[in-house]
Every structure is written in structure tokens, then in C-alpha cells.
Amino acid sequence: MQMLLLKKVSIVGIISLFAFCCLTGFSADKNIQVKKAVPVWANGREKELNLNLGFRAIFTAKTGQDVKIKISASTIYRVFINGKFIGSGPARAAHGYFRIDEYPVGQFVKEGENILAIEVAGYNINSYYTLDQPSFLLAETEINGKVVLATGSGQDFEAFQMKERLQKVERYSFQRPFSEYYRMKEGYDRWRTSSKITVEKLKLTQFPTVRLLSRNVAMPEFEIQEPIIIHSKGTVKKIIPKNYHKDRALTGIGKTLKGFTEEELEVYPVSQEIQEIVTASQEVINKTIISGEKWRLKKDEYNIYDFGTNFSGFIGTRLKCSETTRLILYFDEILIDGDVKTKQRQSDICNHIVYELQPGEYDLETLESYTFKYLKVIVLKGECQIEKIYLREFAYPDNKKAFFASSNDKLNKIFNAAKQTFRQNAVDVFMDCPSRERAGWLCDSYFSSITERELTGHSAVSYNFLENYALPERFAFLPEGMIPMCYPADHNDGNFIPNWSLWFILQVEDYARHGGDPELIARLKPRIEKLLTYFSGFENEDGLLEKLERWVFVEWSKANEFVQDVNYPTNMLYSAALASAGSLYGNTEWIKKAEDIRKTVLHQSYNGDFFVDNAVRENGKLKITGNTTEVCQYYAFFFNLATPDSHPELWKKLVYEFGPDRNDAVAYPDVFRANAFMGNYMRMDILSRYNLQSRLIMEIQDFFYPMADKTGTLWEHMQSYASCNHGFASYIGHVLYRDISGIKDIDYMNKNITIHFTDLTLEWCKGSIPVGEEVIKLEWSRSNNTIQYALQTPMGYNVKIENASSAELIPINKRINTEL
Template identity: 35%
Template sequence: MTPFKLAQPIYVKGLAGEMNTLTGYTCAIEADAAKSYTLFITGASYYRIYLDGEMLHYGPARGPHGYVRCDTLTLPVKSGRNILAIEVEGCNCPSFYTMDVRPFVQAEVMADGEVIAYTGRDFKAVSLVGLREQKVLRYSYQRAFTEVWRMTSPLADWKNGEYPAAETEISQHGKVYLMRDFAMPDYTFAPDAAWEENGTFRLRGSDAHAKNRFLQPGPDVTSFQPEELADRVLDDTDADFTADDRITGTLTAGQYARFALAHIYTGFIRVKVRVLEPATIHVVFAERIRNGRIDFGNGDCSWLNIIKYELPVGEHMLESFEPYSLKYIGIMVNAGRVEAESAGLRQFAYPAVKPEIRIDDPMLRAAYDAAFEGFRQNTIDCYMDCPGRERGGWLCDSYFTAQASKLFTGSTECERAFLDNFRLPERFPKLPLGLLPMCYPGETLTGNSIPQWTMWYVIEVGGFKARGGDAAPFREVLAKILAFFESYENADGLLEKLPLWNFVEWTRANQWVQDVNYPTNMLYHKVLLVMADILERPELCDKAARVKAEVIRQSYDGKYFHDHAKRGEDGSLTLLDDISAICQHEAALFGVV
């Protein structure tokens, strides 16, 4: 059942099946100051909402396969005519950050609860492919595309609604509607970045840089062919940089300005420039400086922190469509004359208020402040492992973030919404029943997952219950998970030869995961205890005790736990000499010792 009263899901006709499209939708609202105005909206892949040119919101929150999440916004209208504009990105690019869902927008405006405008009747549409270049490089393996903007396009002022209307078509997406659940993000501006230096740059030439695999189409990389690309942002930014304090004021071709924020932030990059002659600039950014330059990526690393703008003469306040993580911002001028007036960022973070705790030790204070920033930047619509390169909702990482979440928000609501994303689908594409995606909401690009991360999900549900959450809705998914792992138990009751990407940690321990991996079985011991509690099956406690005893009997040599044993051709298990620190750690963490 739809929560929308009248709105239809629409997209510009003919574009819904294409990669990396951008479309716009505007609606004029004649507002009565005595009434309250609300926008109810959902869509895919992502949208940006403006009222009279002022950005209000970026959404929607991510949901699981088969579902879409809806946003509700109060519109700060003025009396009289207001222009609501919605900018919708259609990726059609499966990644850790974007679901493989055909793009659409569905929205209705209400005045005191009565629908006065809705998609399918009152919103005028336009293709913005001429404003934001469609055929561009990927941003990273984990995210979709880079941004190239042609602000010389007549569509640069599309938000005023003065453009020829494009035909739209109804999107039969067939999704179930969910509410956002996560709090609306903090969009406040970070303090302006401080100017650091001006200088010159010299391009190295197209043969000077390597090309990471995400820059080329492949079995697990959806992208454009190199010959389709209209812009060569990699070639036009791969340069040697030299600071020059003689360069002040106006920048010309081959010159740059560098700015630094107070610390790493996540959000939408903003630069204000005054263009004296038609210009081409590249805004480059990164969290760090490496070898004297902003580490924005030159093809040999796993991201491409570059936004290109083609600009006419005039004042421009430029803001990225996508959120990024950064401290340093560079403005490279490839053509024209430009005055770089300011650089900064609109934050995109969880609206948590930092608990005031007296910490006299400066190192502990710095660690606490960094932990809070890390939490709020990684908690928007799921628990992410990093808010820049990936924006992926990784299990295992989430187990630890969830504990901070309760401390920083006083609630388990963020965690419930995150855990629900894994609970709601009947099963996941390309994965066996009972095995969860390792990173979600997003797409399983190669049909791979980490079975240990599914076990960490179980432990997180146990922690969620201990923190006051209701674990009853998770019984069904936990039962599926238990059935999956029970199918890999050997005659000793231990897990053996788990499929797909077995992962313990980024050390040599990851080379010692077969055939019987003892850190994994220590984890399984803990999983069974959590299952016994939530599923109300006390016999699983006895099973956990047998797993614990067998792990100790097989892997403990009186001093250390060994990591794994191999199954021989004669059917016997041979304990190998490999011993890792993580194996000892997990023995303690999961109650084996």
C-alpha cells in the first residue's frame, strides 16, 4: 500500500534505463503564510531538494532490496510564490553506495495536510544531462561516478522553472514504502577553509599515470568505455605542483589555490569563484597532503577526488551534488582567469550533540573528539565504514559503531534501522539463503560475501537487545542464519570449509582460514549463545559449550591457540603451526578463555 495520496513515481521519458543521468522537477507553490507546508517524497538513486534556490535536503535514506524510504520535510515557504525544485540522480550503477534500482521521484506537497501539488500532475520536468556530463569516469570501485558540470549550459538556472517541459513516464518500481527512520542530517556550514598557498602546476602527460581497475569497465565495474568519455579529468589534473607566493589574486591557466578546513569533514564541497574570462577549473580534494600535493588521486589509488566545472564570466557559488570526505580543497585553473574567493563545505552528518565529558588529558580529549566526529560523519542512513571513498554499510564495523551510537544519541533507533535493512528482504541477490551481504544497503557486485560478517550481525543483534532494543522481530532472520551455518558443521560440531570470502582480519590470519578455522569457531560459539537467548532455545547453550570444548581440545597447545587445521585425504584433521594474535584475542573476546 502506498502512503502517497495522489503522487505518481515519474522520471524523464527515455532516461530511466541509462547510466548516470540527472533530471530536474519544479513546481510553483502559491503559499498562504497562515498555513503549514510539507513535502512528502521518495525516489532513486538520490535527490537534492531546493526551495527558491536554497538547498534543503539530500536523500533518500537507503533501504533494502524491495523497499524505498520516504522523507518528510517542512517547507519554509514565504507568503506568495515559491519555486520547489528537485534534482534527481539516476545512477543505474550497482555499487556499495547505490542500489541497482531504476531512477524515479515521487513527491507531493501538502498545505495543512491537504495535497496541493504532486508528481504526475504539477511538477515540470527537464533533462539535465547537458548541465552535468553523463559519460564520465567512476569515482571509485565502491561508489558511482565523478562530477563534470557545464555551467555554461542554458540549464544552469533551471531551478527557476523557466525551461521547456520534458515528457515524463510512470516508474513501475514495485517497491514497499518505508519511513526514513534516521534523523534528518545536519546541513550546517563548516567554518570556511583557510587559504594555504597559491602556485603553478605542470601536467605530466597521459602516459605518466597508472589506471586503477575501477576506471575501466569490467565484470564487477559498471562504467562507460574510455572512448565514450567527453572529458579527460584524470589527464587534466595529473600534475606536478609548485607553490609560488608571487601569485596573488587572479589565477590563470596552469595556476592553483589550496585551502584547508579545520579538520576532516564530510559533506558537499562549496567553492566561490569570480570568473573574469570563461574558465575551466577542477576542484580537487582529499583528507591529506602527500608528497606536497593534495592526495586527490592520479589513477593509481582507489578514488578520484575531482570535480570539473566549465564556467562563464560572473560570480559562482558552486556546490557538489555528492557528499565527500575531505580536509584540503584545491582549485586548479586549466583555462581562463579566475579569482578563488572562498572554499568550504556544507556538512552532511548525523545531528548528534556531543556529550560534555571532562577529559583533562589532551590526547584522550583528541581521541574523544575524533570518535564523535567519526560517528556523526559515518551515521547518515546506515553505519558506514568510511564516509568518503566507500560510504558502505559494512557489518562487523557496525558492531562497534552501534555501541558509540547509544552513547552519542542515547537511543538504539539508528541501530534498529540499520539492522532492519538486513532483516526485511526474504533473501539477497546472488547469495545463499541465510547468508547476509557483507556491506549493505548496496549491491553484491561479484556474488561474494564474508560469512564471518553474518555472524557479527548476530552478535550485534544481541548487543542491540542488551542496549534496550526489541530483538523479537529478528528471530526469523536469525533462524535462517543458524540453518545456513549448521549446514557447514562437521562431525565434531565445528564449522568447516565455509564458502566465499573467509575473513578474520587484514593480517596473515586471512591466509589461514581453511579448512577448520578456530577464530571463526570461537565466533560461532558466541553466536550460538546469542541465538539461544533471542530464539529462546536453551539447547543452543549446550551446543555452544561443545563447540568451545572442541576448539580448546583441537587448537590449544598449552600456551597458544592455533589458527586452523587441514583435512587430509584420509579424512583426518591436522593442526597446523600457524598462530596469530587475533586468534588469541578472539578466544578472550568470545568467552573461550
């Protein structure tokens, strides 16, 4: 993907050239609707915070019948048939809209009576993850096309409050809703499997019909992952910390940030208690777990389980308690000093689930999805025998056709980490991380959307993501024309990132150019027009954006300190967004404005050695500062304000004196280092653009192998102090396809494929990219001065071969095997 080097494309051209591409959406029915069901909830309690209800219905069926369940809910649900976990959802949608999931469950149905059990958490608080909307459940069951159960139809469903999941608990984080704390006794879940278990029924009220949308994206497969190693065991003790850390998610509850205040909580905040629990003794054993192995833990004992890879999903355990027991599941993506210490690494999240259990046997599983590699099970009271520990994955299904392998094992591990990172951050929208926020962030989504096409063969998540932005008439709490920095989300504090809305325009243009749904692109035009009208109000006498409001974000580095009054990287991005919007919608005024801004930034920002980050207004005049960052240089080259020909000396410095090995205390200490997001990703694209793949292959390993090796996922920063699983980072999978395997470009519109060979320090490489249900496969090997290659493409695609290597190309005919 090279910004502003792309061929011009307009929405008219999209419609005429390619009415609907196979990549636009997943092969789901976009018109799934219910026949009878209406939304229901406990009478008068639809706005109650963190109300957890269980719904049960009984139906008669025969084996072999076509049985389907359709469900939508506010806020989240999970569903069981005869006690068997079926799924969790729904996929997220814009305010006032709700996506409906459809489950074929014939294989789980038995002859005779069957029990459908649905649990729903109605959160009713603002977050970056789920929307603050009144609670409801809408569900119906069909057998051979006939509705046999429907919410709102007589007495089909009975409901009760699930009191074992405590209601008045603290938030998980500022960005996510409530944490999970349970008080249980044996048999708490028998209502899912037996109609003879009575429940304390609630009166249900019907609500007006809601606007339903199809899920559209593929349903997770909910695969079970078990730990592979017992890392350590030991004991804990209680202390009184000198200082307690209290995050804003606990102290900031009020009109702007909804939840329960500390005084309202049913239990002592676990975010405080966990600071009192420290390891007293530890034995590191690193023992491989034997299938069926069981573990007994007594008071103040713990085990740390290693899952081998950083996964996201629902934490489950089967255990027996011989006496009243209180245990904590404490987890994190990495270990600090050999221990789980999330509060030292990320003090703003509650990575702990508490269970208070009466004597008995339990199958426990969290309602919400969490992210970790290491799980520390601590018994604080009583004792228990753990018979099973697992994680039920909550991730986009793995497309086995998306494959990369080479003679370099480090690159292979990086690709697998990219694939794993993408899956966990694309369940329904493109997320920043599956842990702290689970938020559909812009900018991250630009990079993830490119990755989606090549790892899934579709652009279904892209469609949903953009559709969510297209649907609302306006966005509450934000200025007219501005769009949310992440969505679906509630931004009651009025915060937004103006830069991210500009990346949104680039994402729409990229989606359109790669065969996106023309109707959706047309629907987004008014949104983009209003957005650019908003920005025009901040243009100064030079036509540059000045004194933008709220959180002006360039990247996670020193660059974020130089954002006022005129920030040049932001204006470089503004120019690119105007050009993309102008090209997409045929607006020559935007294109001209883009070029004018480009020229002005070049004139003001470049000081003869480097591009300067910002200028400040002093006594009415604009004064260029000396603030210089590495990422500012990458913005200039990424958005084509500079090229190796126009700025040869700066280009040489960037290529050979910057990058992962630069000692910034010695080499250009006044040019502040770039970070992963997004400077280092821009750098990779720039090196690729100018055919420096031999250097790129070394830098990829330096940047990303330590991440892939440590967690099996890719990180938010170059260091591990924040999220170690960030969606945008999966973009490295695209880079490996493009620059290492040699599948340089796929023109889905015109069905052209470009293969590009370069000189790399590899003996062989092979890869495959799904295209809809078909696939592109390339395999090559190098010996001395020849490269032998085999290529398979979908029907109807033309191929262009580029040889930028020093070797002779020899095509061979063979069937390519890219199976693991």
C-alpha cells in the same frame, strides 16, 4: 560490552519486560506516507545510466503557513525552495523499499509564488552505496495539511535533463556510482529561482506505487564549514607518467560491474588526467583565512585549503570567471609531502571534481558527499576569482548532551574525534567510511551501534540498519541463507564475508538486550535461522566450520592469510554467535552447539603458549599449523574461551608484552601484530573487563591520539594509507565513557546504572550520556586519597556504585555543567 558474560535474555523476556524502549527509534513518525504523489520519470528512460533530471513546480503560499515537502527518489535527490538548499536524500532502504523524507519549509516560503526545485540522479548501476533500481521521483507539497503539488498530478511538475552534469563519466570507485564532471554557463541554476526561465520539457511517465518507509533517523543539519587556513599556493605542470594506474572501476566495466566503458566516456578519464598533473612549484604559507577573503587563480595555479578537521559533505564554491575556465577540485584527508596526492595514497578513488565554465558568476555545489580535510583548487585553463569555499556537512546531527572532558587533553581530543567520526558514518545506516565506499558494512556496524546509543540517546540508525536486512525475501547473487557483507548494496559478483554475518547475530542480540524493538527482533528470527542452517553445512566431523566460501575475514593483518581450512578465530566467533542466537530466541540446541565448539577450539587451537590460527586438511586428516597472530589471542579472550585464571601465563604476555609499544621484530616476532580493526578494539575491551583501566588509558593515547591530532577523525588502520575516517573507530567514545569517566553500564531494560571508579592518572573527569531526551551526568575529581563525585540520572533509574580505586568516595550534591 563483554561478549558471553551477559545475562541471558530471550525475545519473550524482551516483550514482557519492556514493550518498547525510548531508545528504539528516533522521535520521527514511522508512518509518514504521501496522499497523492506517485513515482514519475522521463518516459522510457527509467533504466538509463546516470540520467540527471531537474523537476520544477510552482505553488502559491502565505508567510506563516505550515508548509511541508515529502520526497522519495531512486537514486538520490537534492531539493531547493526559491533557490535555497533544503536537503539531500533519501535515507537508504532494502531492495524494493524506499524511505520518504519530510521537510518543514515554512520558514523558506515567501508571500505569493514559490518555486520547488528537485534534482535527481538516476544511477542504475550496482554499488555498495546505492541500489541498482529503476529511477523515479515521488514528491508532494502540503500547505496546512492540504496537498497543493504532487508528482503524477496533471502538470504540477515539469522536468528536463540536466545536461551540464555530464552523463557518460567514470565511476567514483568500485564501491560507489559515478563521479562528477560539469560543463556550465552562467545562469545554469536560474530555473530554481525564476518561473520565467524555460526548460526543455520531458514527457513524464507514472509508475506503480512503491513501498514507502519513514526516514526514521534524524535529518542532517547541513551546517556550513569553511576552511580556516590557506596551507599553500603554487603552480602545476603536465607530465606523461611512465605507468598509468587504471583501477578496476575503470577497466572492469561489464556485466558484473555496471557503468560506462572507457571507450564510451564523454571525456578523458580524470582518474588518468590527474596522474599527469603534478606540482611544479609550491609556497607553504599556512595563513589564517580572513572572513570575506577572495583569491584569484590563473592558468596552472592552485591553492590548498585546510579545513582543520576531516569533514564529509558537499563541496561548494562561489566564483567569477572572466574567461572560459577549467578547474579541478582535488581533495584528500591528509597531505603527502605537503601536497594533495590522493592517487598515491588511495589509487582506487576519484577524489576530483571537474568544472568547465563559460565566463560568468557561479554558485557551485557537488551533488554527492565527499570526505576531506584538504582541498586543492587547480585552474587548468583560463582564470577565476574565488569568493567563497565551503563544505556543506552531510552528517548525523551533533547531540550536545553527549559530552566528555578530563584533565588529559589528549583524551578529550580523541573523544571529539570519535564523535566526529560517528556523525559522518551514521547519516542513515552505519557506514564503514564516508569516502571510498559509504557502505553499510556488518561488523563495523556492531561497534557503531553501541556507540550510537551513547552519542545520540537513541537507536534509530540501528533500527533502520537491521530493518533493511529484515525486509528482503532473499538476497540476489548470494547462497541461500547468507546475507550481504554490506547492505543496502548489490553484490553482482557473488562476493560475501561469512564472518560478517556472524557479527550480525551479535549485533541483533545487543540491540535486543538494550531495549530494541521486539517486533523487529521477531522479524529477524527467520533470517538468523536460515543463516545458521547455511553454516551447519560447513561443519566438519569435529563440529567446526571448515573451508568456508568466499572472503573469510578475521582482521586487517596477517591473520587474513591463515583462514583455511579450519580457522579458529572464525570458530570462536561462530560459537559466540550461536550462543547469542540461542539466548535471544530460546534455542537450547544452538546454545549446546556453541559450548561444544568452544571446547573443541580450546582443545585444538591452544598449543601451551598461544592459540594457533588455523589447521589444514592433509591426506584427509586435520593438521594444526604453527601460524600464530596477536588477534587470535584477543578473539580467545574476547569470546571467553580464555580468561586470566584459565590461561595466566598467556594473559601476562598479552597485557605486559603486547600492545602498541611492542617491537614485533624482537618480542615474539612469530606472533604477527594486530591492527586497528579489530584486534586493538578487542584488546581494549579485554583490558576493561579485567579492570586494567590504568593501562588502558595509556594505550588509548598511544593508539588513537596521533589520529585525532592529525585529522580530527579516527582511522581504518593504525596507519594513514587507507580511510582516515572509519565508523567502527568511533567505538573509542564508548570506551572513554565506560573506563575513563566511569559510566560503566546502562541497563536500559531494567533502568539500572553502574558507576565504576578506578585508579587513573587524571585529576578530574566529567561526562554526560543522553538517554532518550534525558541524560546521565557524572563528574569527579581526585585529590590525594579521596574522589569527590556528583551524579545526575534520569527519573526512575537505580544506581550502583563500584569502587575499585584505592581512594575514599565522597558524593557531593551539585548541578553538573557539561557544556563546552
